[in-house]
Amino acid sequence: MRFSTKAVHVGQDAKDPTGSVFVPVYQVSTYRQAELGAQSEYVYSRTGNPTRTALERAIAHLEDGNHGLAFSSGMGAITTLLLSTLRKGDHVVAVQDLYGGTRRLFNQVMANFGVEFTYVEGINPKDFEAAIKPETKMVWLETPTNPLLKIVDIRASSNVAHDHGALCVVDNTFMSPYLQQPLALGADFVVHSTTKYLGGHSDLIGGAIVMSDDRLFDKVRFAQNAAGAVPGPWDCWLVLRGIRTLAVRMDRHCTNAAVIADYLTKHPKIAEVFYPGLSSHPQHALAQRQMKSFGGMISFRLEGDFDTCKQFLNHLKIFAVAESLGGVESLIEHPSSMTHASVPKEEREELGVTDSLIRLSAGIEDAEDLVSDLATGLDSIK
Ligand SMILES: *Cc1c(COP(=O)(O)O)cnc(C)c1O
Numbered sequence: 175m176r177f178s179t180k181a182v183h184v185g186q187d188a189k190d191p192t193g194s195v196f197v198p199v200y201q202v203s204t205y206r207q208a209e210l211g212a213q214s215e216y217v218y219s220r221t222g223n224p225t226r227t228a229l230e231r232a233i234a235h236l237e238d239g240n241h242g243l244a245f246s247s248g249m250g251a252i253t254t255l256l257l258s259t260l261r262k263g264d265h266v267v268a269v270q271d272l273y274g275g276t277r278r279l280f281n282q283v284m285a286n287f288g289v290e291f292t293y294v295e296g297i298n299p300k301d302f303e304a305a306i307k308p309e310t311k312m313v314w315l316e317t318p319t320n321p322l323l324k325i326v327d328i329r330a331s332s333n334v335a336h337d338h339g340a341l342c343v344v345d346n347t348f349m350s351p352y353l354q355q356p357l358a359l360g361a362d363f364v365v366h367s368t369t370k371y372l373g374g375h376s377d378l379i380g381g382a383i384v385m386s387d388d389r390l391f392d393k394v395r396f397a398q399n400a401a402g403a404v405p406g407p408w409d410c411w412l413v414l415r416g417i418r419t420l421a422v423r424m425d426r427h428c429t430n431a432a433v434i435a436d437y438l439t440k441h442p443k444i445a446e447v448f449y450p451g452l453s454s455h456p457q458h459a460l461a462q463r464q465m466k467s468f469g470g471m472i473s474f475r476l477e478g479d480f481d482t483c484k485q486f487l488n489h490l491k492i493f494a495v496a497e498s499l500g501g502v503e504s505l506i507e508h509p510s511s512m513t514h515a516s517v518p519k520e521e522r523e524e525l526g527v528t529d530s531l532i533r534l535s536a537g538i539e540d541a542e543d544l545v546s547d548l549a550t551g552l553d554s555i556k
Pocket of ligand 1: 247248249250273275276320345347367368370379380
């Protein structure tokens, strides 16, 4: 079965006596046991719930993995993954251009438990090699990175991890499984914030982990139940409903982003555009190899400063100034004061997250309307 068919069908064949064509919301916490000592598939909804099982099967298939697990948020998924695979004294090498919340969890929570983190640019797989120590148990990537949309070579990085007996994790939130499948490129785990493209409608918070190795699955599955960061049935159902239209939504996100990126590169008030689909992107060839298309995220630098950005953002009517991404509606934000405000200023500058940087998530509206909205904002800059 090909991707678009799987997205509409896998996990969604409700074994329901009514013959409903989609999975119902099993809004229930516990299950009657047929008789004392009888093994039942479902016992208690922290451990398992049929709506959640449907979602977990669907996500696993979309990533071409053997096992999927759903969580109450992307951070819940990431926390559970770290808790189940690392212990005191272990070391993790991560790309520096990382989702702010992940970095905060690493540095301000996990570090208290004796796990150590080193950050590298990751554009050259040798960056990971150089940071690896005998204690290194994990290599953590996001690609494209956030917010500068650099591309990390998944196959090369997972080879480095495996050469040193470490696991490779890819946060695939920015791409969704439709555009990039890290397990096929050698990763051991894929994590998602399903809040973003998988859910796709800015109406829920959720997370997921996909893996193929049975032993790793047993560990993470155990921790999912033990730590309990599980999603409720309604949120599982909403993610599953989002997944049914993932392929068509992603196609539109990509074509809209390509039109916008092209427009921005030609505009005199824009200093620099970051989009892996541009032939001028330094890693365009790797992006073409590793991704099916280039995604819906674009960053750019305005000629100007914080006040220029404010002027521009204040004049937009269709783009909502908001954190998050991956919804049907276009969103735009100012990383240095919003998503990346928790990163210390010197580190931000080093990462290239300057006050003139803007990041946008192209929605599925009409591309011409989106371009004319941006044009209005740019015209407002004196
Ligand atoms: C949003 C996001 C997360 C965190 O997910 P939540 O659902 O907000 O907890 C992790 N990684 C990336 C890349 C994200 O964009």
